[in-house]
Amino acid sequence: MIQLASVAALATVVGGIIAVGAHDSRLVALGLVLAMVTAPLASSPEPMALAIAFRVVGALLAAYLLVASARAQSITSEGTGIGAAAELAVAAAAFAVGWFVVPVKPLAGPVAAQAAGMSLVALAVVPLVGRDVLRVGSGAAILVLGISLLLEAWVGPASALQQIALTVLLVGIVGATILLISPNLAPATKRRPVAGATGEDILEATDEPGFEEVGPGPGNAPVVAEPLSARAGRALVSTSRPGRTSRQAGPASPPDQAVPIEEDATARPETHVPVTGSSTRARRLRPREPRR
Amino acid sequence: MSLGMFLVVCGTGAVLGLADRQSGRIGRWAGPIGLLAALAAALFIGSTTRVTIGDVDLVGSQYSGRFLACAAGSALLACLVATASGWTDRLAPAALVSFAGLAVATTAVDSGVALAAGAASATAGAIVIVRSTPRGQPVDGRLAEIRTIAVVAAALLLAAVAVLRPAWNAASDAPVFVLAFFGLGIALAIRSGAVPFHVPAARLGHVAAPLAPALLLVWIPAGVGLLAISWSATTFGIRNDWLNAAVAVVQTVAVATLVLGALAALVHDELEEIAAYSIVADSGFVLLALASRSDAAAEPARLWLLVFVAAKTGLVAWAAATARAFGTSHLGRLRGWLRRTPLLGLALVAIAVATLGWPGSAVYEARSTLIRLALPAQLQFLFVVAMVLSVACYGRLLAVGLLPSTEDVRTARSERPRWVAGPSRPPRSPAATPETAPTSATISVAGGAEAELAAAPAAGEAAEMQAVPAASKRRRSRTAALALPTPAVTAAARRADESAGVGSLAAPPDSAPDQVPADAAPVRPGFRHQLVLAWRFNRTLEVSLVVVVGAALAVALAFGGLGAADASRFGMPLDTAARATPTPTPPPTPAFTPTPLPTLAPPATALPSSSGGPSGSVAPSASPSPVKTLAPARGNGQ
Numbered sequence: 001m002i003q004l005a006s007v008a009a010l011a012t013v014v015g016g017i018i019a020v021g022a023h024d025s026r027l028v029a030l031g032l033v034l035a036m037v038t039a040p041l042a043s044s045p046e047p048m049a050l051a052i053a054f055r056v057v058g059a060l061l062a063a064y065l066l067v068a069s070a071r072a073q074s075i076t077s078e079g080t081g082i083g084a085a086a087e088l089a090v091a092a093a094a095f096a097v098g099w100f101v102v103p104v105k106p107l108a109g110p111v112a113a114q115a116a117g118m119s120l121v122a123l124a125v126v127p128l129v130g131r132d133v134l135r136v137g138s139g140a141a142i143l144v145l146g147i148s149l150l151l152e153a154w155v156g157p158a159s160a161l162q163q164i165a166l167t168v169l170l171v172g173i174v175g176a177t178i179l180l181i182s183p184n185l186a187p188a189t190k191r192r193p194v195a196g197a198t199g200e201d202i203l204e205a206t207d208e209p210g211f212e213e214v215g216p217g218p219g220n221a222p223v224v225a226e227p228l229s230a231r232a233g234r235a236l237v238s239t240s241r242p243g244r245t246s247r248q249a250g251p252a253s254p255p256d257q258a259v260p261i262e263e264d265a266t267a268r269p270e271t272h273v274p275v276t277g278s279s280t281r282a283r284r285l286r287p288r289e290p291r292r
Numbered sequence: 293m294s295l296g297m298f299l300v301v302c303g304t305g306a307v308l309g310l311a312d313r314q315s316g317r318i319g320r321w322a323g324p325i326g327l328l329a330a331l332a333a334a335l336f337i338g339s340t341t342r343v344t345i346g347d348v349d350l351v352g353s354q355y356s357g358r359f360l361a362c363a364a365g366s367a368l369l370a371c372l373v374a375t376a377s378g379w380t381d382r383l384a385p386a387a388l389v390s391f392a393g394l395a396v397a398t399t400a401v402d403s404g405v406a407l408a409a410g411a412a413s414a415t416a417g418a419i420v421i422v423r424s425t426p427r428g429q430p431v432d433g434r435l436a437e438i439r440t441i442a443v444v445a446a447a448l449l450l451a452a453v454a455v456l457r458p459a460w461n462a463a464s465d466a467p468v469f470v471l472a473f474f475g476l477g478i479a480l481a482i483r484s485g486a487v488p489f490h491v492p493a494a495r496l497g498h499v500a501a502p503l504a505p506a507l508l509l510v511w512i513p514a515g516v517g518l519l520a521i522s523w524s525a526t527t528f529g530i531r532n533d534w535l536n537a538a539v540a541v542v543q544t545v546a547v548a549t550l551v552l553g554a555l556a557a558l559v560h561d562e563l564e565e566i567a568a569y570s571i572v573a574d575s576g577f578v579l580l581a582l583a584s585r586s587d588a589a590a591e592p593a594r595l596w597l598l599v600f601v602a603a604k605t606g607l608v609a610w611a612a613a614t615a616r617a618f619g620t621s622h623l624g625r626l627r628g629w630l631r632r633t634p635l636l637g638l639a640l641v642a643i644a645v646a647t648l649g650w651p652g653s654a655v656y657e658a659r660s661t662l663i664r665l666a667l668p669a670q671l672q673f674l675f676v677v678a679m680v681l682s683v684a685c686y687g688r689l690l691a692v693g694l695l696p697s698t699e700d701v702r703t704a705r706s707e708r709p710r711w712v713a714g715p716s717r718p719p720r721s722p723a724a725t726p727e728t729a730p731t732s733a734t735i736s737v738a739g740g741a742e743a744e745l746a747a748a749p750a751a752g753e754a755a756e757m758q759a760v761p762a763a764s765k766r767r768r769s770r771t772a773a774l775a776l777p778t779p780a781v782t783a784a785a786r787r788a789d790e791s792a793g794v795g796s797l798a799a800p801p802d803s804a805p806d807q808v809p810a811d812a813a814p815v816r817p818g819f820r821h822q823l824v825l826a827w828r829f830n831r832t833l834e835v836s837l838v839v840v841v842g843a844a845l846a847v848a849l850a851f852g853g854l855g856a857a858d859a860s861r862f863g864m865p866l867d868t869a870a871r872a873t874p875t876p877t878p879p880p881t882p883a884f885t886p887t888p889l890p891t892l893a894p895p896a897t898a899l900p901s902s903s904g905g906p907s908g909s910v911a912p913s914a915s916p917s918p919v920k921t922l923a924p925a926r927g928n929g930q
Contacts (some may be wrong), residue, residue: 052345104468128442133434140442144411147449151404155456158404160346165396167409169445172389172415176441178432179418 008041009116012088025070051163080105094122120146137177294336302392309385334361366605380739386419420504433499436492437834438608484513497564498564517578546579554681580666592658602846630693635836
């Protein structure tokens, strides 16, 4: 007889594979939702309905935040670092080890939870050593999910408050990832207050920097920072590939570039400059307006 | 009730502060007000505080209340420094998020809840990472932060495996305990920037918001350390070879952190790095508390954590205030800073005293006890080494402040409110347009009261400000309008001056000589007006006083005041819960068992402390005893 815990464990692993292997941020979010929703069901006995509801709400909130942020900022993940087949093989091998090897006896939870936990922990290793913040963040969430499953298997079912705390932790990790992938971060030039400067001077130097990222490279790291004043009267058009957005370049393609167009932006503010390659979407970056 | 209020206040303040961060007005004040309310709520958390969520109780204690109050108070002072300096909108919400997690962690009697909440509180650190690192730099601050969050969360959850102690009957559980001990140690070491992991901590000044080290290196690590030492003497009190090896690794890290961190603080020249390395060095004592695995280490470790939070927050605030006052954080350009900002010098001395103490003081004894319990006799000299290096670090900062002033220091505003008698300003120049009149009035007060009017740099600044068109003034941000005296404030001040028979504060002689009538009589504002205006417009003085208050708080805690000594003696409910859980499986080394034999053990709650308190003190515990814990029920149905 197929038990719910086993099915949930398998679904959790599938969600983890999708989360760490997908390029599209929507798929990453989908994988995270699948893993976060099914993970509590892999324990035995199942948690209370309220705890499950809280986990579901937390998963949806995390996914919404990730999708909304990634769509607004056109951010994608680097995708799998070792190939989809290798990810699948690693997950399957770890699942098998977790299914057949029992390091603690007696096991306080279902063996399926232990297998899924080991599989998720193994899946999270490669993303965590990468340089893509989104991928590291999703790897961190998968890692925490995996260890929480190991806890369920080795220690027993978590209390309702622990389920809530775990949900908050997972949402916090996703939220931290969203904050850290934000391209609105100022470049890391050392900014110091001018002698005798008052609050507004420092605020203008930190919160309203005269620099803005022109184009990021792989790993969502900024490549070029250019003073806004130097870009006055210019429009910047960044290109992207189908199915991808302009923030991130994949490993098999050249990085997206920001192409400065020498033209009068005031005369033709919305001119769509023809882009080369297979790009189907152009995104205009304009200088920020000064904060009032 | 107070604990629930604390959680609600933290959540509300954090949400408001983050949601309205961009637009400003609500977001700017939601954080400090939330911290103030959290401080007030934390002061009421005591041993009778109890909140039940589901099947888990959150039980307050005197120490939990003191720790949260100390953290909230320190954060409030840091946020005041940040607000006065114009560094807004990130630190307070992040602190509130973190404190909410720490409140649950320090009051939960379920170890799994405590560790998960502690891990969740660590995720707030991402809020204060505000700058990206250029590609090609060896350390990317964003990557370092998200990896730190991942490792801390994973390590704390792994530690829960051993802490929850299920009833396994395998031959040896030693690897599990080693893994859990490593988990706690690694979480603590990485989050606090211990020496192998110190590079991201040292570079926080480049990628994080100002004063962010207070959150990332002080408040969160202190909370994690508080969790870690709860099980140091109980869960990890067993002696076996594997665990002894793991303890040796933690001891090595702690010693390296103590010595190399203090050395790094001594040789670096940037104030942020000096503060960061000083914090890193002192966090080595928390690692030592974890490595000691002794009941006797609990009380000094708790006291040290209170002092650590207050004193190191004060140090971060001091560094930020000094850098703000003089426009540079390079020590070579800060020669003579003490002459211009004596209050900051007083604050630094107080911070040094609070951190180090002297023989007989509570903090001194706490530090020495931790080293005595955690290190073998051959390494006891490290206490003196750490003390000497720290004294040298603080002494270097003070000595640099006494040297002849550099240009940066001379041109900066000092703390001293000085007025120079000067001619009164005419009520309004006929030539002044309605558009420019408020601006010139603003300059009059800003250049006159906010700085020393006699100082040539201030005069130059006033002249420079006068040269700025009024249109450019209007482009200043809202914080600018708040930071500088607004026309309304200026007009009110002028009206007050006029009613008191004072024309206005004197302008620098060379700032606008053509506006001064030749027959104007020199007048000085009244003393009361001088005080009011000095406080209102001398930001350097305001910031310095806030830092002094923070340093005074640290000194009071360092000497056991404000209830710190008593609270440290009693501990937390988590300590009692850790003791109420069953004894772990006997280790391979049969010679030692941490508890009496089962036949001799008390029937219900094993291991009643000989003193009644979890730390071995003679005072009765303020925590409800026994505390209901779910841990025994989690292991295989037992």
